[in-house]
Amino acid sequence: MRTIINSVRFVWVILALPALFQLHGWWTGAIDTMDMLHPTGETSARLMIAAMLIGPLAGVLGPRRWLLWLLARRRALGVAAFGYAVLHLVFYAIDMGSLDAILGELPIASIWTGWLALALMLPMALTSNQRSMLWLRTAWKRVQQLAYPAAVLTLLHWWWVHDGATAAVAHFAPLAFLWLLLALRRLRPIRPSPQAGV
Amino acid sequence: MRSLFIAAAFGLASATALSLSAPAEATGKVKCQAGPQSGWKNVEALKAQLVREGWKVTKAKVDGGCYEVYGVLPTGEKVEAYFHPVSFEKLYVAQRGKVLFRKQGY
Ligand code: HEM
Numbered sequence: 001m002r003t004i005i006n007s008v009r010f011v012w013v014i015l016a017l018p019a020l021f022q023l024h025g026w027w028t029g030a031i032d033t034m035d036m037l038h039p040t041g042e043t044s045a046r047l048m049i050a051a052m053l054i055g056p057l058a059g060v061l062g063p064r065r066w067l068l069w070l071l072a073r074r075r076a077l078g079v080a081a082f083g084y085a086v087l088h089l090v091f092y093a094i095d096m097g098s099l100d101a102i103l104g105e106l107p108i109a110s111i112w113t114g115w116l117a118l119a120l121m122l123p124m125a126l127t128s129n130q131r132s133m134l135w136l137r138t139a140w141k142r143v144q145q146l147a148y149p150a151a152v153l154t155l156l157h158w159w160w161v162h163d164g165a166t167a168a169v170a171h172f173a174p175l176a177f178l179w180l181l182l183a184l185r186r187l188r189p190i191r192p193s194p195q196a197g198v
Numbered sequence: 199m200r201s202l203f204i205a206a207a208f209g210l211a212s213a214t215a216l217s218l219s220a221p222a223e224a225t226g227k228v229k230c231q232a233g234p235q236s237g238w239k240n241v242e243a244l245k246a247q248l249v250r251e252g253w254k255v256t257k258a259k260v261d262g263g264c265y266e267v268y269g270v271l272p273t274g275e276k277v278e279a280y281f282h283p284v285s286f287e288k289l290y291v292a293q294r295g296k297v298l299f300r301k302q303g304y
Contacts, residue, residue, distance in 0.1 A: 034256060034268065096276070104274065110295040160295045164226065 011073050015080040018043045019087060026091075036091040044084035045154050048121075049175055051077035052147055056178035075128045078147070082125035085118050110160035117153035120146045151175070228280040228290045228304050230264035238283040241265055247286060264289060280304075 004010055022039045025031035031039075054074050058067045096102045105111045124146050126132070133140050151172070158168035232238060244265055245255045252272030259266055264280045271277055271291075277298065280290040291299040 032257070101274065101276070105276070105294055108294045108296050162295060 006069075008076075011076050015047070015076060015083075019084065022087075033091055033095045037088060037095065040084050040088035040091060041158070044081050044088055045158060045171060047077050047081035047084060048147070048151060048154060049171055051081060052151060052175055053178065056175070056182055059182050060178060078144075079125055079128050082118075082121045085121060089118065110157060113153045113157040113160065117150045117157055120150040120153065124150075226262060227292075228264050229262045230280075230282050230289070232263055232283045235260075235283075239286060241283075244281055244286050 018039070022031070022036060022043075026033065026036050051074050054067065054070045054077075058064075058071060061067060093102065096105070106115070123143055127136060127140060127143050136143065155168055155172050158171075159165050162168070241258050241260075244267070245258055248255055248267065248269065253267075254270040255267060256270070257268040260283070261280070263283070265283050265286075267279045267281065269277065269279070275293045275298070277291050277293045279288065279292075281288055287301070288299065289301045289304045290297070
């Protein structure tokens with residue numbers, strides 16, 4: 001059991017499962033093309049949030065076995081988030097039907113925020129491998145920090161395209177909560193230990 | 199480890215089920231107090247009327263007591279629009295969340 005869970009392939013299979021269900025639904029006609037945007041976009045955003053939760057969670061809870069397990073697979077979550085975003089774009093393109101129609105929607109705030117989020121995710125996805133880590137060294141972390149603006153843009157995209165904030169905000173709330181917790185911790189003055197100054 | 203695996207599998211499964219069971223729901227944007235559905239005009243008549251006006255209609259359903267139509271305007275914009283189910287009056291039109299038209303009071 002444990003060897004299965006810890007294998008790289010297992011993680012990819014799990015991450016690909018929602019796509020299989022979604023594509024199967026579309027293929028059989030159960031899901032219209034326009035309705036594919038919802039599951040693909042939401043899965044992408046959820047994976048992005050999940051990947052971004054692991055670090056702060058480790059910061060709050062300290063090193064736990066399961067967190068370390070997730071931490072070792074965080075890159076896969078990020079790459080999968082990008083994969084679902086690309087799938088999302090593919091179905092958007094099919095639904096729109098022409099380049100003219102796609103370009104026509106580009107000036108709308110809810111749409112260019114989506115494009116920009118995807119554009120920021122691209123360098124992250126392209127460098128999510130061992131070779132790039134070695135090659136970029138300290139710059140690698142900076143590339144991955146594009147996740148922060150990408151997340152903000154995704155939140156706005158979701159909010160505006162739906163002109164309802166509830167689902168978007170509910171998804172990002174855990175991340176915001178953990179960041180707040182960590183920020184408060186950093187702000188709190190460090191109390192000297194009882195031995196200090198004795 | 200085992201419980202983590204079950205938790206993860208359960209989480210992903212329910213997330214998948216959730217995203218499949220709640221397709222592009224768009225509620226609460228516009229509300230129509232139009233009385234019982236027996237007094238409404240047929241949605242097919244609304245679709246036919248819109249097509250005559252040059253719209254392409256992708257989908258139509260009931261939302262917030264109104265008819266909600268997904269389609270393409272004669273001018274080419276892909277929109278989501280709300281109509282009163284008794285008068286077929288146009289109440290709201292939005293393109294990707296950008297409001298193109300909203301009737302006063304709605
Ligand atoms: C490439 C540019 C993108 C375009 C053109 C685009 C387009 C769209 C459109 C048209 C919708 C509305 C779907 C509907 O009405 O049901 C939508 C929804 C959504 N998109 Fe995107 N999107 C893009 C990128 C992204 C990215 C990068 C993410 C996530 C990381 C994302 C996440 C979402 C989410 C969460 C929703 C809401 C799903 C729902 O509840 O219906 N999108 N997108």
